[in-house]
Amino acid sequence: MISKEDFKKLVLQGIPDVLPSPAAYEKNINHAPIRKQILSVEEKKLAIKNALRYFPVKFHSELAPEFKYELETYGRIYMYRFRPQYEITARDITWFPHKSIQAAAIMLMVSNNLDYAVAQHPHELITYGGNGAVFQNWAQYLITMKYLAEMTDEQTLVMYSGHPMGLYPSHKDAPRVVVTNGMVIPNYSKPDDWEKFNALGVSQYGQMTAGSYMYIGPQGIVHGTTITVLNAGRKVSKNNEGIEGKLFITSGLGGMSGAQPKAANIAGVVSITAEINPKAANKRYEQGWVDEIVSDVDKAIDSALEWQKKKQAHSIAYLGNIVDLWEKMAERKIKVDMGSDQTSLHNPWAGGYYPVGLSYEESNEMMAKNPAQFKELVHKSLCRQIAAINTLTANGMYFFDYGNAFLLESSRAGADVMAANGIDFKYPSYVQDIMGPMCFDYGFGPFRWVCTSSKPEDLETTDNIAMNVLEEIAKTAPEEISQQMRDNIKWIREAKANKLVVGSQARILYADAEGRIKIAKAFNDAIKSGKISQPVVLGRDHHDVSGTDSPFRETSNIYDGSKFTADMAIQNVIGDSFRGATWISIHNGGGVGWGEVINGGFGMVLDGSAESERRLKMMLLWDVNNGISRRSWARNEGAVFAIKRAMMAYPEMRVTVPEIADDKLIENLF
Numbered sequence: 001m002i003s004k005e006d007f008k009k010l011v012l013q014g015i016p017d018v019l020p021s022p023a024a025y026e027k028n029i030n031h032a033p034i035r036k037q038i039l040s041v042e043e044k045k046l047a048i049k050n051a052l053r054y055f056p057v058k059f060h061s062e063l064a065p066e067f068k069y070e071l072e073t074y075g076r077i078y079m080y081r082f083r084p085q086y087e088i089t090a091r092d093i094t095w096f097p098h099k100s101i102q103a104a105a106i107m108l109m110v111s112n113n114l115d116y117a118v119a120q121h122p123h124e125l126i127t128y129g130g131n132g133a134v135f136q137n138w139a140q141y142l143i144t145m146k147y148l149a150e151m152t153d154e155q156t157l158v159m160y161s162g163h164p165m166g167l168y169p170s171h172k173d174a175p176r177v178v179v180t181n182g183m184v185i186p187n188y189s190k191p192d193d194w195e196k197f198n199a200l201g202v203s204q205y206g207q208m209t210a211g212s213y214m215y216i217g218p219q220g221i222v223h224g225t226t227i228t229v230l231n232a233g234r235k236v237s238k239n240n241e242g243i244e245g246k247l248f249i250t251s252g253l254g255g256m257s258g259a260q261p262k263a264a265n266i267a268g269v270v271s272i273t274a275e276i277n278p279k280a281a282n283k284r285y286e287q288g289w290v291d292e293i294v295s296d297v298d299k300a301i302d303s304a305l306e307w308q309k310k311k312q313a314h315s316i317a318y319l320g321n322i323v324d325l326w327e328k329m330a331e332r333k334i335k336v337d338m339g340s341d342q343t344s345l346h347n348p349w350a351g352g353y354y355p356v357g358l359s360y361e362e363s364n365e366m367m368a369k370n371p372a373q374f375k376e377l378v379h380k381s382l383c384r385q386i387a388a389i390n391t392l393t394a395n396g397m398y399f400f401d402y403g404n405a406f407l408l409e410s411s412r413a414g415a416d417v418m419a420a421n422g423i424d425f426k427y428p429s430y431v432q433d434i435m436g437p438m439c440f441d442y443g444f445g446p447f448r449w450v451c452t453s454s455k456p457e458d459l460e461t462t463d464n465i466a467m468n469v470l471e472e473i474a475k476t477a478p479e480e481i482s483q484q485m486r487d488n489i490k491w492i493r494e495a496k497a498n499k500l501v502v503g504s505q506a507r508i509l510y511a512d513a514e515g516r517i518k519i520a521k522a523f524n525d526a527i528k529s530g531k532i533s534q535p536v537v538l539g540r541d542h543h544d545v546s547g548t549d550s551p552f553r554e555t556s557n558i559y560d561g562s563k564f565t566a567d568m569a570i571q572n573v574i575g576d577s578f579r580g581a582t583w584i585s586i587h588n589g590g591g592v593g594w595g596e597v598i599n600g601g602f603g604m605v606l607d608g609s610a611e612s613e614r615r616l617k618m619m620l621l622w623d624v625n626n627g628i629s630r631r632s633w634a635r636n637e638g639a640v641f642a643i644k645r646a647m648m649a650y651p652e653m654r655v656t657v658p659e660i661a662d663d664k665l666i667e668n669l670f
């Protein structure tokens with residue numbers, strides 16, 4: 001193991017003075033799919049010239065042919081030989097060389113996103129979702145870490161899509177880092193534009209928490225997925241019969257989707273999740289997140305039926321294509337209660353979706369060698385999938401889109417998925433039916449924190465503090481949010497026992513503005529008094545009340561015609577930046593795909609100081625109420641309730657509230 005001093009030296013070195021030896025391509029690592037060749041010869045020259053910008057001229061003749069090889073073999077220049085030999089992980093904060101403790105906390109968060117135990121394709125600097133990048137190449141990593149190690153609280157580091165543009169003078173209250181990912185001129189925001197800009201080394205897809213250093217492993221998603229499955233179950237359970245024994249069918253055991261069987265078990269239902277990639281299925285099985293793996297489709301269904309009879313939660317991974325599972329379900333006329341899909345359709349042509357009829361390996365080969373034929377097969381597969389789903393919904397199944405662009409891509413494939421009005425989809429998204437009206441409109445969202453001591457004891461202390469705060473708030477919470485409060489208190493009480501930590505000592509807890517502010521203040525007090533040994537980083541998923549404008553997901557329950565605007569996400573990140581965020585980020589893409597969403601987030605370091613208290617109170621209030629205001633202006637009932645309540649608590653906040661026109665009055669005009 002490397003010593004602390006050697007680690008510090010290597011971080012401070014940045015780009016090494018002596019060229020490291022070329023790196024072997026390690027076969028046992030989960031690598032990113034080979035990206036298609038999209039550049040012309042002239043563009044390839046430009047990509048290589050761009051990559052060489054990071055290195056002294058004396059290295060160029062050796063690196064140029066290697067970069068050409070990477071570009072032509074993998075579709076990108078990752079600069080594998082510069083990958084550090086030390087383990088990249090969320091070490092305790094004192095390991096990171098620093099002049100600014102805020103910058104050290106950011107180094108910890110960057111490291112967590114690239115940890116082998118956390119990242120999906122660590123050698124390609126991809127954290128999750130197949131293409132969610134922290135950096136485009138290893139030179140960017142090395143230079144960024146060096147900048148963070150050397151910067152002071154009077155400087156701000158500027159990151160352009162993984163590229164560290166530099167350090168600029170600023171001030172103590174300014175963000176230490178400002179991140180933009182994938183921001184392009186709107187007319188150049190098609191998936192192939194991303195392929196091209198990324199291959200040129202000038203832009204990247206940051207997903208949500210990948211490019212903003214806020215990913216905390218799968219627990220982030222387990223909580224949200226539990227809330228979704230639990231509330232979907234409540235929707236389909238009639239006459240208070242309970243949700244035990246209900247059957248949930250879905251697909252995907254990848255980065256986020258892998259949370260589904262675990263969440264289904266926590267919610268108490270029986271589930272089958274189809275997964276085509278044996279490595280992904282085995283990883284979840286070894287982790288204990290799925291109870292069994294079955295590769296025969298009939299046996300998978302029979303097993304589910306058995307567990308349903310016993311009314312006991314049980315999760316089955318069907319190792320095969322989701323289309324085969326849906327078609328078999330329809331053929332056998334199985335009564336399915338809830339259905340969804342979590343293949344990565346935000347990225348349909350490059351490994352996000354595997355068409356039925358091809359093996360996993362055949363698909364991987366075809367998407368690189370014959371992308372046109374591959375696209376056709378994906379379209380056919382989606383049409384078959386929808387046909388089977390339509391049969392099952394006709395038999396009473398509740399189906400929802402899981403924010404992965406499933407309905408969007410199915411409609412583009414020509415599948416029978418449009419509602420009678422030709423505008424909407426036949427099925428709701430989980431945000432339209434569940435997350436939006438039950439959580440986001442009231443300000444509840446995926447608040448999270450990371451203990452920078454990296455000590456489990458500190459995490460336990462924060463869990464207890466958060467639980468006490470929520471229990472206190474629940475005593476006087478209005479009826480409208482009491483179910484939420486109960487679910488969240490149960491979650492935090494059981495969080496430790498559910499063993500959800502992978503990577504940094506982190507916790508997610510859905511909370512509203514009041515909860516977030518009170519919990520953060522209590523953490524800051526505990527750091528001051530020494531009950532928590534080191535600073536705590538606050539943050540959230542971008543998939544939240546205010547952070548994301550995404551018409552097919554986060555803002556799909558906005559019905560005033562504004563769901564294709566992105567003012568909220570942009571206002572949010574600007575507002576966070578001058579109210580005390582330690583770092584901020586704004587991304588194109590994330591979740592549903594490049595060009596389909598603008599999303600942003602923040603990180604905030606609490607160090608027990610009075611400045612931290614001032615910043616947390618000011619920024620968290622805005623970070624939640626911005627979105628509630630917009631949702632209220634869109635006439636969402638829960639949000640109107642929530643913003644009126646917030647204005648009573650904060651009289652200096654004066655929000656424009658809608659007057660509701662009588663529908664009949666409008667109807668009579670035409």
Ligand SMILES: NC(=O)c1ccc[n+]([C@@H]2O[C@H](COP(=O)([O-])OP(=O)(O)OC[C@H]3O[C@@H](n4cnc5c(N)ncnc54)[C@H](O)[C@@H]3O)[C@@H](O)[C@H]2O)c1
Pocket residue numbers: 120128129130221224225251252253254255256257258259274275276277280320321322323342343344345346347351352353354355356402403404405590591592
């Ligand atoms: N979990 C959430 O709360 C959440 C929320 C919003 C959106 N999403 C979306 O869900 C999608 C999945 O995310 P991820 O991080 O798990 O991606 P991922 O790429 O890691 O996992 C997707 C998995 O689906 C499998 N797959 C693809 N096609 C298949 C098929 N036809 N049959 C069976 N398996 C197939 C892949 O092998 C892969 O393991 C993304 O589009 C993401 O944006 C998830």
